[in-house]
Amino acid sequence: MDAKHSVLTAGRRELTKAQNRETILLAARRVFSELGFAAATVRDIIRATPLASGTFYNYFKSKEEVYLALRDQEALALRPKLRQARRSAATTQEFLANSFRAFFWFVAESQDPPDRFRMDSPEVLAGFAELRDDVETAQAKGLFPAVDAGRLSAALTGVAFELAEQVKAGAEVEETTVFATALFLGGLPALPKKRF
Amino acid sequence: MDAKHSVLTAGRRELTKAQNRETILLAARRVFSELGFAAATVRDIIRATPLASGTFYNYFKSKEEVYLALRDQEALALRPKLRQARRSAATTQEFLANSFRAFFWFVAESQDPPDRFRMDSPEVLAGFAELRDDVETAQAKGLFPAVDAGRLSAALTGVAFELAEQVKAGAEVEETTVFATALFLGGLPALPKKRF
Amino acid sequence: MDAKHSVLTAGRRELTKAQNRETILLAARRVFSELGFAAATVRDIIRATPLASGTFYNYFKSKEEVYLALRDQEALALRPKLRQARRSAATTQEFLANSFRAFFWFVAESQDPPDRFRMDSPEVLAGFAELRDDVETAQAKGLFPAVDAGRLSAALTGVAFELAEQVKAGAEVEETTVFATALFLGGLPALPKKRF
Amino acid sequence: MDAKHSVLTAGRRELTKAQNRETILLAARRVFSELGFAAATVRDIIRATPLASGTFYNYFKSKEEVYLALRDQEALALRPKLRQARRSAATTQEFLANSFRAFFWFVAESQDPPDRFRMDSPEVLAGFAELRDDVETAQAKGLFPAVDAGRLSAALTGVAFELAEQVKAGAEVEETTVFATALFLGGLPALPKKRF
DNA sequence: TATGAATGAGGCTTCATTCAT
DNA sequence: AATGAATGAAGCCTCATTCAT
Numbered sequence: 001m002d003a004k005h006s007v008l009t010a011g012r013r014e015l016t017k018a019q020n021r022e023t024i025l026l027a028a029r030r031v032f033s034e035l036g037f038a039a040a041t042v043r044d045i046i047r048a049t050p051l052a053s054g055t056f057y058n059y060f061k062s063k064e065e066v067y068l069a070l071r072d073q074e075a076l077a078l079r080p081k082l083r084q085a086r087r088s089a090a091t092t093q094e095f096l097a098n099s100f101r102a103f104f105w106f107v108a109e110s111q112d113p114p115d116r117f118r119m120d121s122p123e124v125l126a127g128f129a130e131l132r133d134d135v136e137t138a139q140a141k142g143l144f145p146a147v148d149a150g151r152l153s154a155a156l157t158g159v160a161f162e163l164a165e166q167v168k169a170g171a172e173v174e175e176t177t178v179f180a181t182a183l184f185l186g187g188l189p190a191l192p193k194k195r196f
Numbered sequence: 197m198d199a200k201h202s203v204l205t206a207g208r209r210e211l212t213k214a215q216n217r218e219t220i221l222l223a224a225r226r227v228f229s230e231l232g233f234a235a236a237t238v239r240d241i242i243r244a245t246p247l248a249s250g251t252f253y254n255y256f257k258s259k260e261e262v263y264l265a266l267r268d269q270e271a272l273a274l275r276p277k278l279r280q281a282r283r284s285a286a287t288t289q290e291f292l293a294n295s296f297r298a299f300f301w302f303v304a305e306s307q308d309p310p311d312r313f314r315m316d317s318p319e320v321l322a323g324f325a326e327l328r329d330d331v332e333t334a335q336a337k338g339l340f341p342a343v344d345a346g347r348l349s350a351a352l353t354g355v356a357f358e359l360a361e362q363v364k365a366g367a368e369v370e371e372t373t374v375f376a377t378a379l380f381l382g383g384l385p386a387l388p389k390k391r392f
Numbered sequence: 393m394d395a396k397h398s399v400l401t402a403g404r405r406e407l408t409k410a411q412n413r414e415t416i417l418l419a420a421r422r423v424f425s426e427l428g429f430a431a432a433t434v435r436d437i438i439r440a441t442p443l444a445s446g447t448f449y450n451y452f453k454s455k456e457e458v459y460l461a462l463r464d465q466e467a468l469a470l471r472p473k474l475r476q477a478r479r480s481a482a483t484t485q486e487f488l489a490n491s492f493r494a495f496f497w498f499v500a501e502s503q504d505p506p507d508r509f510r511m512d513s514p515e516v517l518a519g520f521a522e523l524r525d526d527v528e529t530a531q532a533k534g535l536f537p538a539v540d541a542g543r544l545s546a547a548l549t550g551v552a553f554e555l556a557e558q559v560k561a562g563a564e565v566e567e568t569t570v571f572a573t574a575l576f577l578g579g580l581p582a583l584p585k586k587r588f
Numbered sequence: 589m590d591a592k593h594s595v596l597t598a599g600r601r602e603l604t605k606a607q608n609r610e611t612i613l614l615a616a617r618r619v620f621s622e623l624g625f626a627a628a629t630v631r632d633i634i635r636a637t638p639l640a641s642g643t644f645y646n647y648f649k650s651k652e653e654v655y656l657a658l659r660d661q662e663a664l665a666l667r668p669k670l671r672q673a674r675r676s677a678a679t680t681q682e683f684l685a686n687s688f689r690a691f692f693w694f695v696a697e698s699q700d701p702p703d704r705f706r707m708d709s710p711e712v713l714a715g716f717a718e719l720r721d722d723v724e725t726a727q728a729k730g731l732f733p734a735v736d737a738g739r740l741s742a743a744l745t746g747v748a749f750e751l752a753e754q755v756k757a758g759a760e761v762e763e764t765t766v767f768a769t770a771l772f773l774g775g776l777p778a779l780p781k782k783r784f
Numbered sequence: 785t786a787t788g789a790a791t792g793a794g795g796c797t798t799c800a801t802t803c804a805t
Numbered sequence: 806a807a808t809g810a811a812t813g814a815a816g817c818c819t820c821a822t823t824c825a826t
Contacts, residue, residue, distance in 0.1 A: 042797090051812090154355075155376070163354070182386045186383040188379075449817095551742075571736065576771070
């Protein structure tokens with residue numbers, strides 16, 4: 001409460017305001033990747049930064065707030081690409097291939113280490129909220145049969161997610177895309193139609 | 197050494213010793229389900245137990261060790277079922293349907309809350325380690341085409357994983373099984389063959 | 393969260409459970425006296441103790457809880473004496489002298505340093521809650537005129553409180569008691585009667 | 589140096605400088621009233637101000653310094669009134685009644701919440717330092733008997749202090765003044781004479 | 785072995801204060 | 806002067822773990 005501060009406080013003041021926010025987000029992304037969101041602590045994030053502990057709180061109230069900011073960032077990066085990939089699709093094959101490709105590219109470019117426990121990472125979660133919508137739109141356009149959209153979205157998500165692990169581990173984006181696309185292209189006609 | 201510690205209590209002692217381990221594992225399973233592995237603390241586990249904190253350390257060195265013990269337990273419960281389901285399959289359709297059904301039933305019977313963030317629990321992870329092996333065995337038996345076994349396993353895992361969320365949320369096990377099975381039954385022939 | 397504890401943890405474990413509570417209360421009393429309740433921190437209390445920080449929380453949830461425990465302690469020490477002093481009084485002079493004397497003795501025996509800011513200390517507050525009751529009872533017995541009991545209690549409290557500061561600073565208990573008693577003995581008949 | 593910083597704004601600047609000090613003091617008074625001196629933080633004071641945190645330190649080195657400045661301000665407001673009330677008194681009754689009345693009015697007009705724990709506020713403390721002096725002067729003038737001036741001052745202070753709580757709680761200033769005055773008017777002759 | 789109090793590292797957050805702009 | 810972001814000490818509390826009984 002009554003700190004008689006050290007006389008030697010100099011240094012560590014080079015980064016600008018806007019940069020610091022980015023610094024923290026970058027560090028948080030790395031830390032979440034390494035430890036997982038739940039295990040990561042605010043201190044971990046701060047330590048991954050040249051900043052002082054208090055500085056964190058000038059930008060974010062909590063770990064959760066960083067998480068949301070990260071999701072927003074992802075939203076700006078990944079989700080529009082995915083939407084675009086899906087909405088611009090004229091054929092079923094385009095819908096699938098474009099989506100998978102966009103996702104795998106994104107994952108391949110992220111420098112996150114491949115870690116099974118990252119289900120809760122912003123990267124993974126971001127953008128899947130809109131998938132179901134797009135699937136339904138595609139059904140209306142006739143690109144998909146009248147199957148349960150929720151189940152189909154879940155299956156697409158699951159396949160994308162698990163194959164993304166392989167992409168992270170070094171698998172080819174294009175080959176992986178082809179594989180996933182083929183699975184659904186072949187599987188779709190066989191799926192049970194939704195009952196009314 | 198008073199009368200209470202008579203010969204008659206010896207047998208009970210043995211029982212208690214074995215039971216305490218079980219008590220802790222049971223509590224840990226519940227706690228991991230409720231809070232997730234990362235958020236759960238040893239204290240939480242102890243609190244979910246009638247035992248004293250020190251007693252925990254007579255059985256386990258850490259939370260991680262409990263986790264591993266739980267996985268071992270699961271191995272005894274879920275994984276054999278899955279192996280059995282897959283190994284006894286005479287047809288591709290049996291392989292798929294039996295596997296998905298066993299998994300979805302298992303998930304449906306777990307009382308875990310339907311929480312995306314709890315996927316790091318032993319229940320979910322257990323049993324997928326052996327999938328790839330079984331896929332390769334099935335390929336040898338001619339049940340699956342000569343596609344990349346790693347990718348196929350990942351796709352199976354992903355679909356099982358995501359649809360399990362719907363099962364947790366109340367979806368019918370059988371319907372979900374039919375959906376997943378149909379997807380792969382239809383998709384398998386379309387998959388690119390593994391290059392040599 | 394995952395402390396690899398120092399190997400050299402020995403020592404500091406001599407006090408028994410019951411003693412530790414007392415140790416903390418004693419330290420708290422001292423700290424509250426020196427810094428005042430509001431300024432005192434849990435750390436201050438712990439530091440005034442040979443105990444570890446966590447130990448505090450084995451006994452009390454917060455500074456407030458220590459405060460209440462201290463008040464309870466006081467209640468057991470001072471208040472019964474004051475009640476007894478007032479209730480056993482057969483004359484007005486006895487009521488006043490016994491009360492003041494009991495309070496001043498109590499204060500004199502406390503080793504608290506004389507500090508104006510201790511209004512909020514448990515010592516001061518304890519026991520005054522019952523004063524008004526006793527004043528009214530005394531009025532019913534005819535020991536006090538029918539003046540406003542609230543005001544009279546407040547005046548008694550104020551005088552006791554301020555003169556207690558002098559006692560803390562070294563003034564004679566008996567002389568101070570005589571002074572305070574005389575003031576009220578002389579002043580009581582002059583007080584305005586309560587209007588009905 | 590653009591147009592906004594024209595000659596016309598110079599005067600305003602001077603005014604601002606003087607006003608800022610006042611702004612801070614005003615905010616501090618409010619904050620101390622609401623939170624108490626000990627609990628209040630410099631941040632609280634700054635937040636109660638349109639100024640920046642750094643600006644605070646152009647005017648005061650610490651919370652304590654604000655406190656002292658506030659006491660000085662009070663000295664200019666309350667203490668002269670009290671001194672005047674006491675020095676102009678021709679009779680004992682005037683001395684007492686004028687003092688109590690001035691104090692109770694002051695308290696009644698303060699908007700402090702009626703909180704026992706705020707007695708360390710500048711308002712309450714200010715002005716009592718000089719009481720003893722005035723009591724001795726009054727003794728020299730024959731308005732008070734030759735009793736211990738320190739004890740008498742303490743008793744006056746205590747009564748004023750406690751009855752002020754009732755005034756804060758809504759009691760009539762005049763009635764309270766009459767009560768306190770009567771107590772001392774009646775009690776004074778009964779007090780033990782100071783021994784030489 | 786079981787117990788549970790003690791320990792202190794370390795997590796979270798706020799605060800007073802500095803200092804570049 | 807005024808600003809407000811940065812700083813890091815220090816407050817609060819929980820946790821894993823130890824150890825005397």
